[in-house]
Amino acid sequence: MMNLSYEPCKKKARREVQSKYIKRKNKEEDSVEEKTYAKPPKKHTPKFRLKSAGHIASLATPLNERIPIVLTDIQHLLLHSLLGNLNITQSPRWYTIDKCNHVCQTTCLIIEGISINQLEEHKEKLININTIFENFVEILTPSVYSGSLVKELALVPLSETEKECIIQKYGSLNLALEVRKDLMVMMRAVFPIDEDNEDKIVQIECEDKFPRTQLLLSAWQLIEENYPVPLKGKLKNIYSDYVFSKEEYKAVTADSPMFGLDCEMCITNVGSELTRVSVVDEKYKLVYESLVKPYNNITDYLTRYSGISESSLKNITKRLEDVQKELREVLPPDAILVGQSLNSDLHALKMFHPYVIDTSLIYNFTGERTRKSKLKILAKEFLNMDIQTNKNGHCSIEDSIAALKLVQLKLSKFIEFGDAVHTNRQNYKENVVRMSTKSDYALSIFNHIIEQKKTSLVVGCDDITGDYHTYLTQAKDSMSTQLKKGKPKKVKLSTVDTVDDVITTVTEAANDYNLIMAHLKQNSTLESCHATNIDEWVKNIWSSLKESALFVVIFSGNTAENGVAMIRVKTK
Numbered sequence: 001m002m003n004l005s006y007e008p009c010k011k012k013a014r015r016e017v018q019s020k021y022i023k024r025k026n027k028e029e030d031s032v033e034e035k036t037y038a039k040p041p042k043k044h045t046p047k048f049r050l051k052s053a054g055h056i057a058s059l060a061t062p063l064n065e066r067i068p069i070v071l072t073d074i075q076h077l078l079l080h081s082l083l084g085n086l087n088i089t090q091s092p093r094w095y096t097i098d099k100c101n102h103v104c105q106t107t108c109l110i111i112e113g114i115s116i117n118q119l120e121e122h123k124e125k126l127i128n129i130n131t132i133f134e135n136f137v138e139i140l141t142p143s144v145y146s147g148s149l150v151k152e153l154a155l156v157p158l159s160e161t162e163k164e165c166i167i168q169k170y171g172s173l174n175l176a177l178e179v180r181k182d183l184m185v186m187m188r189a190v191f192p193i194d195e196d197n198e199d200k201i202v203q204i205e206c207e208d209k210f211p212r213t214q215l216l217l218s219a220w221q222l223i224e225e226n227y228p229v230p231l232k233g234k235l236k237n238i239y240s241d242y243v244f245s246k247e248e249y250k251a252v253t254a255d256s257p258m259f260g261l262d263c264e265m266c267i268t269n270v271g272s273e274l275t276r277v278s279v280v281d282e283k284y285k286l287v288y289e290s291l292v293k294p295y296n297n298i299t300d301y302l303t304r305y306s307g308i309s310e311s312s313l314k315n316i317t318k319r320l321e322d323v324q325k326e327l328r329e330v331l332p333p334d335a336i337l338v339g340q341s342l343n344s345d346l347h348a349l350k351m352f353h354p355y356v357i358d359t360s361l362i363y364n365f366t367g368e369r370t371r372k373s374k375l376k377i378l379a380k381e382f383l384n385m386d387i388q389t390n391k392n393g394h395c396s397i398e399d400s401i402a403a404l405k406l407v408q409l410k411l412s413k414f415i416e417f418g419d420a421v422h423t424n425r426q427n428y429k430e431n432v433v434r435m436s437t438k439s440d441y442a443l444s445i446f447n448h449i450i451e452q453k454k455t456s457l458v459v460g461c462d463d464i465t466g467d468y469h470t471y472l473t474q475a476k477d478s479m480s481t482q483l484k485k486g487k488p489k490k491v492k493l494s495t496v497d498t499v500d501d502v503i504t505t506v507t508e509a510a511n512d513y514n515l516i517m518a519h520l521k522q523n524s525t526l527e528s529c530h531a532t533n534i535d536e537w538v539k540n541i542w543s544s545l546k547e548s549a550l551f552v553v554i555f556s557g558n559t560a561e562n563g564v565a566m567i568r569v570k571t572k
Helices: 002-038 052-057 071-083 116-121 127-132 149-154 160-170 173-190 196-200 219-224 233-239 320-330 342-349 375-383 396-412 426-435 445-451 465-482 499-509 528-544
Strands: 047-050 095-098 105-112 135-139 258-268 271-280 286-291 298-300 336-339 356-358 456-461 491-496 515-521 549-555 563-569
Touching: 047 135, 047 563, 052 135, 071 095, 071 105, 071 135, 071 549, 105 528, 116 549, 116 563, 127 528, 127 563, 258 342, 258 396, 271 320, 271 342, 271 396, 286 320, 320 342, 336 342, 336 396, 342 356, 375 396, 456 499, 491 499, 499 515, 499 528, 528 549
Parallel strands: 105 515, 105 549, 258 336, 336 356, 456 491, 456 515
Antiparallel strands: 047 095, 135 563, 258 271, 258 298, 271 286, 549 563
C-alpha cells in the first residue's frame, strides 16, 4: 500500500517542480525580453573638440604662444557640419566633430566690431556665453588687412567639379576653401603685396604643363608647416627679429621665376644658426653664395651634415644681417623659393617669404602628408641623381639644384606626378560620383548649399544684408541655369529693421533651415550694458536650437585687434 501511494506522490511532486521551473524560466525570459525591448536606442550625439592647432589658437593658450586660425578655418567648419565627412579627404586641421554626420543644423552668429580684448574686458558680464561655450579661439580678423568679412565667409569654391580640381592640385579638400582666394586675399593679410600691379600682369607662353602657382604653399600651409609667417596683431613679437625678403612683393603668377635655396646650419650655445646659404636660378646658375659667421659660440659645426668646419669660418666676417640685405637685393619681388623643408632654412635666415614650393610636400611615397621623404631619396628615385654622398658633408648648391630639378620635373609632367596622396584618391572619386554627377561651378557657400539640396537663411539689418545679396544672387542664377531637375532649394536673405528682430528671426527659424547666418554690426565700444544684451542674444538663440545643432559665434575683431570664435554642439 505504501509503495502504491508513494509513486503517484513522487510524480506529482516532480510535475509541480517542473511546472515551477518552467514558469520561472519563462518569467526570466520575459523579463530579459522586456529589458531588451525597453532599452533606449543608442544615441549618435556629435561632439566638437579642438585638435592641436585649435588648442594653439585657444584663448587658454598664453598670448606669446598663441597662433590664431583664419576665416577659412571657420568656413571649413560650417561646410563640414552641413555636408558631413564624405566631403573631406583628411581630418580637419584644428578641430574634430565626432559623429559629424549627425549634426542636425548649423547656426552662425556674426557680430562685427567686437575684438578679443573687448571680450576679455567684459568677460564678467558675459555669463551665458561663458556658460554655454567651452572653446574660445582667436581668429585673424579681415579688418586688420582691410578685407571683407562677408566676402571671406561667403566665397567658398566648392562644386563637385571644383573639388576634384583642387584635390588634383593640392591633395586635400581641406585646402579647397582658400586655394585661389588664399593667394589673392590671405597672403595680403600677412605680407606686403602690391595690389596695383596685379592687373598689369601679362601672361606669356610657358613650357610648364600646369601653372607653377598650383604648387605654392597656401597661407594655411605655411602656418601648418611651421614656416615663419608675420601674423599681425599680438603674435608679431614671436618673429620680432625676422625681416621680409622684400620691402614689397608683386602678385605671383605662372611666369614668376623660381630659385632653389638651401642653407647649412651649425649648433651654437643658443641653438641652430646659419653658416652657409646658396641660391640658384632655373638655369642652375649660382646667383648667391655665402658663408656666415654666427655671433654666438659654436658648440657643434655639424660637419658630417653641413661640410662646415672651424677652418671654414676662420676668416669669415659676414653676419646674418649682411646676408639678409644681400638676398633682398638679389631676389625679385615675385620670386618663388624652392627647396626641401624650406621652413628650417627661412628660420635660419630669419626671413619671411610668401611664395614657397616645398619638395617634401609635392612629392610623397606614403600617401600621408605627414610622412616626408628625404631629398636624397627623392633625387635618386625621380632624377637618378646621387647627392649627399660626400663624407665631408652636404653641399648646399647641390641640394638647391636637386630641389629645383624635382619641381621642374613635376611641372613637365602633371600635378599628380610623384605624389601618392594624389594617386590614392580613388575612394574619394567614388564618393564624389555617389554624391553628384553635376558639372556646375559653384562660387559661394550658398551655391554648395543649393547643390546639396540644403536650405539657408541669412538675416541682418539693411546695413549688412546688401553685402550678401551679390553672393546669393550669383548662387541662385548659377544653379537655376544649370539644374534642370526642378527648382533648387531656397536660400533666403531676410532684411529686418532692428537687432532684436534679427535675434527673433533666428530663434523662430532655427529648425527650418540647415544653415542660418545672423550678421550684426557693432560700431561702438562694447560697453557693459551692451555686453549684457549680446549675452542675452546668444542665450536666446542657444535655447531655440535642437539637440545636436552646431552653434558658432564670431566676434570679428576691429582694425587693431583680432577676433574670437566660440563653438559648441548642443547636447542635453
